[in-house]
Amino acid sequence: MLPVNFITQLGALLPSERLLTDPVDCYAYAYDNSRKIFPPDAVAFPITPLEVQAIVALCNDCEIPLTPRGRGTGTSGGSLPEQGGVALSLERMLRVISVDPANRVIVAEPGVLNQTVQDAAEPYGFFWPPDPSSAAYSSIGGNLATSAGGPHAVKYGTTRDHVLGLKAVTGGGEVIKTGCYTTKGVVGYDLTRLLVGSEGTLAVITEATLKLTPLPQSRSGITAHYRDAGSCASAILRIMALPETPSALEFLDEGSLDLIRGRFPGMLPDDTCAMLMIEVDGLSRYIPEACASVLDACRNVGLIHAEEVADAATLWLARKTLSPLLREIAPRKINEDVVVPVSALPQFLDGLAQLSSKYGIANVNFGHAGNGNIHVNLLVNPDSGDEMDRAENCLNEIFDLVIRLNGTLSGEHGVGSEKRAYISKEIDAPTLALMKEIKRLFDPRNILNPGKLFP
């Protein structure tokens, strides 16, 4: 419960329609896509950087937890107000401050949706490359907080590669300005990328200068079906060695394919054990040659069939079918987004199969193969204590395997609350200690998203 005095002061900073304190109202801000529930004691909706600063300063003075929040689409619990306090919803900071095609820049407030940025850039022939599957309804503030990726990251990189500068309010209440407006700049430390991916634990971003990329003239795609995962993995390596990197290189494993075949008989060949969906983009005239190169790289003894599919709907059909099916059969599945070096994919997929059988936990794996970024889904029933215990042990071994293969525990979802128990597997003690000291520097009273990211 918040002290009455604090509520009064908070109420003085915002008009009543931009502050929720009734528990029923606050409940809508208690969860995100991690499906955990932690109700905040209040929800504040600032619309200006000055309001953000005033709220942060007040929470800092009173040592009240403050959890910044975009649209709650994160899957790692990064926006959950675990320790109560104030949820700082940035969803009403919606201004696209400037669209500057000559300099390939958009400046926007954190509540602006990813899709809105795309819509603002498109008439000028540009786009903003981060494309999380939530792009239509996730905010750039959230994209920045997690350094969101998506299928196109294999060619275009992730959020951190597409931000030039930020304005932000630190946990200590200081207004800072990082980076610059230009594509080059090396004056001072790179605080921009320190904030990107910091999951709201260091500062609240109030404005972002985003770097745009020219839209490709054309896109096309290829689907390839394999008899075994090993052949599929070899093809991934050959595709990634082409002089032109594909704009997407997505993978579905046998578990994923079985799920689709179970519901949509005939959509996929019966003998496909692994499938690739590959997108290429660029100048229209270059597309046929690019497709030919990819098709050539796809060919090996394990290939059943590969073909060009020019329309995006057909290309992504199997992939789009999968997520709702997964949600249906295992609504509370454990969904990870580990990354291993591309060359370690065969070994990783073997290991997953072994761990699945060892622990009796079905898994379904798919994802951004060109980055080695695999969404590992453990299909569990959370109401079975025994199954959950086995799943936890299985997950622990999966993470150990990832680290042994020189991978990382999260490619795009972030640590949040879901992975903090495991972060020490990846980050050694002195480096973690340094990160904690950086947190203390930005947020001396530990008010910003307290408890997140660290074990």
Added chain:
Amino acid sequence: MLPVNFITQLGALLPSERLLTDPVDCYAYAYDNSRKIFPPDAVAFPITPLEVQAIVALCNDCEIPLTPRGRGTGTSGGSLPEQGGVALSLERMLRVISVDPANRVIVAEPGVLNQTVQDAAEPYGFFWPPDPSSAAYSSIGGNLATSAGGPHAVKYGTTRDHVLGLKAVTGGGEVIKTGCYTTKGVVGYDLTRLLVGSEGTLAVITEATLKLTPLPQSRSGITAHYRDAGSCASAILRIMALPETPSALEFLDEGSLDLIRGRFPGMLPDDTCAMLMIEVDGLSRYIPEACASVLDACRNVGLIHAEEVADAATLWLARKTLSPLLREIAPRKINEDVVVPVSALPQFLDGLAQLSSKYGIANVNFGHAGNGNIHVNLLVNPDSGDEMDRAENCLNEIFDLVIRLNGTLSGEHGVGSEKRAYISKEIDAPTLALMKEIKRLFDPRNILNPGKLFP
């Protein structure tokens, strides 16, 4: 002078052939390409990370300044041992630890030359995009310390975009490991990019995991000559709006062209007031179309002549001629590397002309126009006190103009000692204070490259 006791302890860490203390020997490590001279009291040549750690720990214990150094090619004084103490030369940490084409990764020690990385990657069809003009003899440690760029940054980005992870020793003597081995990774704060560009003030990099990029199949180029700088600037904007970004887009102003014409009559048309050199790269079959698009974008009323030049030597001829000429006529010129938004280039070039005439200081300007990154050279005679005073005032106004145009004071050279007096023009007080606190966190006794980067 170093305490005798310290020298004894330092001597115990390294064999005598890897430690210099004779002032005559040390003098070779007193300067860099900034042409200032500050002799260190000792020069240490570690060859292992453990030796680096031991040297840092000893300097930290004894509070002795320690200035890390690559190959001394920096132009901002970043590697000058201004406060004496120990110069830590990393030039003997020369191991390429692994070349892993399947994962597009090279792991290397900091003393490895940029060119060595290119040579190691090339047989596998890859390259490492940072290409400072010193690439043949600058080390990747130095490239990382300054987030070096080069002409290809317009398409490929700068050093910070091509590093996956680092091992380093902080000023406090802690060994840290940042980032990961994969192209995606969002576990913990992005310390990798905090160290990149920090000019040796936070930690000594002992190992870098570099991300490789597929070599383009082909390159070609175009030169374009303009009657006036305004038309040239318009062409730059049109070229940067093409769906395929050129791999280089370099600019020479009238002062540069006059210098070349003076020495090489006939090399350039007499009426050219501004010139572009544009490189495109990609699949061989795409090159003609790309050249045609660029040629089309070059065309405007101010264009005198534009033509395709397939061989690199011809494309870069004028540019390569320029640097030695500049050094000849003004060996101690003031050389800046400011950046303005591309759309502000015409205004910036006008402003430079006005300031040149106001202060009676000739300037010659050229550089990476696609990034708005212009090398402004003030042709001064440092022996004339009056001229140097005027130049300093002129430079001060140039920096003010850059900031007014929403630019940055350095695109690729860094702050070092040369620009620290000006950094507050760009970075506001709270942000600068935060950077200083980060410095204190990594380097509590201020031993690493003390005095650099901050005013």
